[in-house]
Amino acid sequence: MIPSIPQSRAFQKTYTVYVCLFFMFLLAPLVVVAVFSMNDSVFPSLPWEGFTLDWYFADNKERRGLFHDGAIQESIITSLMIALFVAILSVTLAITNALLFERYDFRGKQFLYSLMLLPLVIPGVILGISILSFSSGIANTIEDSYGLDLEFLRPGLPLIVLGQFVFISTMATLVISARLRKLDTAMEEAALNLGASRFEVFTTITLPWLKPAVIGSAVVAFLMSFENFNTTLILAGSDSPLTITLFDRMREGSTPVLNAVSTLLMAGSGALALVSIFIQRK
Amino acid sequence: MTGRKLSFYLLLMPLLLTLTLLILLPQLDMLGISMRERVSYGVYEFSLLHYREFFTEPLYWNTFLRTAVMSILATALTLLISFPVAWYIAKIAQGKNKNLMFLACLIPFWVSELVRTYGWMILLRESGVVSGFLQWIGVVDAPVEMLYNDITVMTGLVYASMLFMVVPLVSTLEGMDDSLVEAAYDLGGNHFTVLRTVIIPYAVPGIVSGCIVVFMLTLGNYLTPTLLGGKDSLWFTEQIFTQFITRFNWEQGAAFGVLLLCLSSLIVWLGLKLSKQSFKQALASET
Numbered sequence: 001m002i003p004s005i006p007q008s009r010a011f012q013k014t015y016t017v018y019v020c021l022f023f024m025f026l027l028a029p030l031v032v033v034a035v036f037s038m039n040d041s042v043f044p045s046l047p048w049e050g051f052t053l054d055w056y057f058a059d060n061k062e063r064r065g066l067f068h069d070g071a072i073q074e075s076i077i078t079s080l081m082i083a084l085f086v087a088i089l090s091v092t093l094a095i096t097n098a099l100l101f102e103r104y105d106f107r108g109k110q111f112l113y114s115l116m117l118l119p120l121v122i123p124g125v126i127l128g129i130s131i132l133s134f135s136s137g138i139a140n141t142i143e144d145s146y147g148l149d150l151e152f153l154r155p156g157l158p159l160i161v162l163g164q165f166v167f168i169s170t171m172a173t174l175v176i177s178a179r180l181r182k183l184d185t186a187m188e189e190a191a192l193n194l195g196a197s198r199f200e201v202f203t204t205i206t207l208p209w210l211k212p213a214v215i216g217s218a219v220v221a222f223l224m225s226f227e228n229f230n231t232t233l234i235l236a237g238s239d240s241p242l243t244i245t246l247f248d249r250m251r252e253g254s255t256p257v258l259n260a261v262s263t264l265l266m267a268g269s270g271a272l273a274l275v276s277i278f279i280q281r282k
Numbered sequence: 283m284t285g286r287k288l289s290f291y292l293l294l295m296p297l298l299l300t301l302t303l304l305i306l307l308p309q310l311d312m313l314g315i316s317m318r319e320r321v322s323y324g325v326y327e328f329s330l331l332h333y334r335e336f337f338t339e340p341l342y343w344n345t346f347l348r349t350a351v352m353s354i355l356a357t358a359l360t361l362l363i364s365f366p367v368a369w370y371i372a373k374i375a376q377g378k379n380k381n382l383m384f385l386a387c388l389i390p391f392w393v394s395e396l397v398r399t400y401g402w403m404i405l406l407r408e409s410g411v412v413s414g415f416l417q418w419i420g421v422v423d424a425p426v427e428m429l430y431n432d433i434t435v436m437t438g439l440v441y442a443s444m445l446f447m448v449v450p451l452v453s454t455l456e457g458m459d460d461s462l463v464e465a466a467y468d469l470g471g472n473h474f475t476v477l478r479t480v481i482i483p484y485a486v487p488g489i490v491s492g493c494i495v496v497f498m499l500t501l502g503n504y505l506t507p508t509l510l511g512g513k514d515s516l517w518f519t520e521q522i523f524t525q526f527i528t529r530f531n532w533e534q535g536a537a538f539g540v541l542l543l544c545l546s547s548l549i550v551w552l553g554l555k556l557s558k559q560s561f562k563q564a565l566a567s568e569t
Contacts, residue, residue, distance in 0.1 A: 019370050022363070023386055026444065029401025030393055032411055036404060046414040093296050100293040114561060115301055121494070121550060122305075123502025125519045126539045129526050130308035133315055133536060166304045198285055227394035230504050230519070234526065243396050250400060250509065259404075262397040269392040277385075 030266065037259030056260050066260040075245040078157070079226050082241055085161045086168055086225035087218045093165075094172035094217060095210065098180045101173075119167035128234030131163050156237030163231040168224050172217040179213035180206070212279055219276040223269055309543075316536035332537035342521065342538075349518040350545055352432070353500040356439040360447045360496050361489065363440065368451035368488075369481075373460070387448045395442060399509045402438050403429060406510075430512030438506040443499055447492040454488030455481075490557045494550050501546050518542055 040052040059068040066072060101113060119127065132155065139153035152158040183206065191201045207214075229243045236244050242261075249258060319329035336342045371383050390398055405411050406428040416422045428434060462484070466476040482489075507517035518538065525535035554561060 015366065015370070019367055019383075022367050023383070025441070026386060026390065029398055029405060029441070030389070031401075032404045033397060033401045043409065046409060046411060093300060096293045096296050100290075100297060104290050104293070106290070112297070112301075115305075116297065117561065118305060121498050121546065122309075123498065123519065123542060123546065125502055125504060125522055126312075126543055127308075129522065129535060129539050130312040131304060132526075133532055134308035134311040137311060162304060166300065169300065198289060223392065227396070229395055230502060233504065234523070243394060246396055246400075247505070250396075250403075254400070254403065258400065262394075262400060265397055266393050269394075273388075273392045 033259050034263045034266065037256055037263045039256060041256070043254070043256070064257070066257055066264065069257060072242070072245060072257070072261055075240055075242045078239050079241040079243070082157060082160055082164070083222045083225040086164045087222040089161070089165050090169040090172045090221045091176075091214055091218045093169040094176045095214070097169075097173040098177040098210075099206075102177055102180045116170060116173065119170045122167075124167070124228070124230030125234060127166060128163055128231040131159060131166075132234055135159060154237065155235055157239070159235040159237075160232050160241065163235045164225045164228050167231075168221045171224070172221055175217040175220075176210060176213045179210055183209045215279050216276050219272055219279075223272055227265075227269075312536045312539055315532055316540045318533060320533065332534045333541075335534065336537060336541060341516075345516040345521055346518050346541065346545070348516055349501065350549070352436065352439070353497055354549070356436060356443065356500045357493050357497045359436070360440050360443045361493060364444055364447040364451060364492070365485075368448050368455055371448070372452045372455035372458075384452065387445050387452075390441070391445050395505055398442065399438060399505050402434070402441070402510060406434055429510060430515070432511070432515075435507050435511040435515055438510045439500050439503060442503065442506055443496040446495045446499060450488040450492040450495075451485065452488075454485050458484050486557055487559060490553060490559045494553060497549060497553075498546060501542070 037056075038051050038053065039049055041049040056066050057068075097116065101109065135153040139150050142148050142150055142153075187209075188201050188205050191205050192198075196204065227243065229247070232241055233244060233247070240248075242265075246258060246261060249255075316332055317328060317330060318326040319331045321327050336346075367387075371380060371387070375383055403410075407413070408425045408427040408429075410428070412428060413422075413426045416426065417424075458481070462480055463476060466480045471479070502519060504517070504519045504523065507515045508520060511517070519542070522535050522538045522542065525531045525538060550561075
């Protein structure tokens with residue numbers, strides 16, 4: 001099973017074929033999505049009618065491509081805004097959490113740490129409904145007793161941001177803590193001995209050291225937010241993010257425009273993936 | 283020293299606020315809602331009506347059981363399918379090939395779940411690629427509908443979870459010294475005994491953390507059963523969604539939420555007990 005152990009030819013062949021099949025299984029759904037976004041037909045299915053980029057660029061009665069579809073573009077912008085907020089909030093909390101758990105010892109630390117991990121094992125739908133019911137409860141109470149309608153406590157962008165932030169910040173905390181653990185504390189102590197304030201130590205020693213992890217987790221946070229579905233579905237209000245818009249359209253029936261959007265999404269996240277790999281290598 | 287104290291409290295604040303406002307209070311609130319009954323407009327009373335409803339209505343607990351069983355099955359299948367691949371990446375593939383294969387396993391993570399499910403719809407529908415291919419090679423002579431059944435849902439679930447299994451397995455197996463396996467063979471073990479007594483015990487941490495994450499993701503999945511399973515696919519998250527959003531019966535939806543959370547905690551706890559792992563270890567090897 002390892003190269004140093006002799007194996008029969010047949011076994012090795014079967015094994016290689018299996019691994020190849022696995023990767024085909026992995027890539028097949030993604031490839032067909034991209035390929036059928038360029039099919040010259042009104043349905044994203046066989047037969048192949050020839051190559052076209054209509055589903056990206058056309059703007060006429062029968063075909064309206066992705067770049068002329070107002071609803072989709074609006075929801076892309078909505079998603080981008082949500083993802084930006086989630087990434088900034090999550091990384092900020094992750095930095096403070098990492099400093100807290102790696103640099104301080106206090107009573108109840110283990111308990112707090114386990115609590116912090118909890119969002120990773122609560123299903124997204126449940127995170128969504130609990131936040132929805134809690135915030136609506138507060139909003140109703142305030143409305144009944146003060147006659148104020150607090151819009152941000154109702155389903156909509158702020159709630160989506162909070163709902164996604166809960167579990168994405170946990171992920172970011174794990175990544176940034178792992179990096180902070182590798183920083184030699186002697187560096188920080190030396191800076192303190194040389195007369196730097198705590199804040200100066202943080203900005204000149206700790207933060208530069210954390211930079212690759214911060215950027216990496218910001219990219220992943222952005223992407224996780226952009227692609228999140230379960231929590232978002234529950235908390236979405238009238239202006240829906242991209243995944244929700246796509247889901248609604250998919251249930252109505254698929255058109256190659258959906259393939260075009262999906263392909264664009266894959267290209268976008270592929271580019272982001274490359275950026276984050278590049279940054280983490282450095 | 284006061285500076286250190288102050289910065290400690292400043293660092294503690296954001297975490298406490300997040301945990302209290304976005305996790306603890308909402309979860310408790312959900313528990314509270316699940317245990318009340320609406321008597322008249324704005325008047326509620328303590329009652330276990332919605333839990334009773336769950337146990338008396340066969341549709342509900344059938345869906346619950348079905349979701350649990352299929353999630354466990356999907357987790358087991360994912361483990362079986364991923365293990366040889368993880369082994370190949372960790373031990374057999376070399377250099378550039380190895381990195382490339384590992385990256386390929388990560389691709390589904392970078393692509394939205396929605397897009398992946400959509401891909402399966404295009405592959406498997408009546409006018410889809412697989413149906414077309416089968417007709418072309420002459421296995422069948424009319425289009426076949428492969429969507430909207432349990433096997434398809436299972437395929438989708440396994441596909442969606444693959445990488446969460448492969449990644450922890452690869453990182454555990456990479457830490458294993460090849461000489462352990464060589465020694466086992468030298469001592470006369472065959473493939474099966476080496477796998478059972480050396481490799482699998484070594485890989486337990488990776489297996490456990492992979493299984494926990496995959497199980498949680500499958501249990502909480504909404505998209506795959508809805509889109510690939512069609513109208514008759516029953517999945518518990520769909521029930522929660524229907525109660526909450528479509529029927530506006532929050533009490534019932536909250537009760538379902540609590541039940542699902544209990545189920546997932548129970549199974550995760552059992553898994554950790556059986557494998558003698560701690561929650562923290564299990565999640566730590568995921569990153």
